[in-house]
Amino acid sequence: MKKSLTWLGHNCWLFEIGQTKILIDPYLQTPLAPCKPTDISTDYVLVSHGHSDHCADALSILKQTGATVVAMAEVASWFGQRGIAKTEAMNIGGSIPIPFREKDNSDNELAQLMMIPAFHSSTMPDGTSGGNSCGFLLSFPQNGKTLATWSSNADIKPMKDILADANAFSIYFACDSGYFLEMNQLGSWGIDVAVLPIGDRYTIGPSLSLDAIQSLKPKKVIPTHYNTWKPISQNVQKWAQAVQKYTESEPVIPIPGKMILLGE
Secondary structure (H helix, E strand, C coil): CCEEEEECCCCCEEEEECCEEEEECCCCCCCCCCCCHHHCCCCEEEECCCCHHHHCCHHHHHHHHCCEEEEEHHHHHHHHCCCCCCEEEECCCCEEEEEECCCCCCCCEEEEEEEEECECCCECCCCCECCCCEEEEEEECCCCCCCCCCCCCCCCCCHHHHHHHCCCEEEEECCCCECCCCHHHHHHHCCCEEEEECCCCCCCCHHHHHHHHHHHCCCEEEEECCCCCHHHCCCHHHHHHHHHHHCCCEECCCCCCCEEEEEC
16 A cells, blocks of 8 residues: 655655545644645644644644544644544553545555654643643554454554554654653564654754664654754754664655655
8 A cells, every 4th residue: 555755844744545644743834834734635633742833734724624633632622622523632652543545435444543652842822731742653554454452352462463463564753752762662563664853952853863763763764843943953964874874774854745655
């Protein structure tokens, strides 16, 4: 099944698998943004935390697309209070099923979306509490086996075994986070793609990202949350060279608006 990722600037990403679109942290108010909110089509909107540079365009996109918002309970409630009917509230360590489809007329399969800790603050644009900041691990079965650990009929096994049994494709969005030791555990589950911040100051910087990559052991690593403004400017070419030198992961430098193919 075709999988792709497109950088829309800052930490805004459009992940597509088959005919399903998943938008992460809608913020299209920077010079890097290759499109406007009105150009967006999506089935899901994932919001990692309440800071405006991660959700400023979420409300308008949700209203125009009818998409489902997936977020920390406090963040999901905030959107619900503003007229968004389709909300999925979560919290750290929880997982929910995400239906996705290979073709428009095909039956839905179920991916697993797990909410991962992120060391960062969270306040909504109006100053109300945004709960805790988070990242997301999206896992898609590739051999017909279920990842539905929430089903009463599913086997109960360690997460590493559940993902391995389904030959799952897993993509991890760290969003706004500092480095945390539990990244070693995530790495043991098998990460195909990790999207990591490298801007520093507010998130992981280039050097500490190397420690994160060594822990996560992704096949591919893609930088995010950098070069939006001067305080988080980074030399992404030097970062990629360091990734090649100090890790076994393949660095992929994104270009705003250009699709990155992640496999069939």
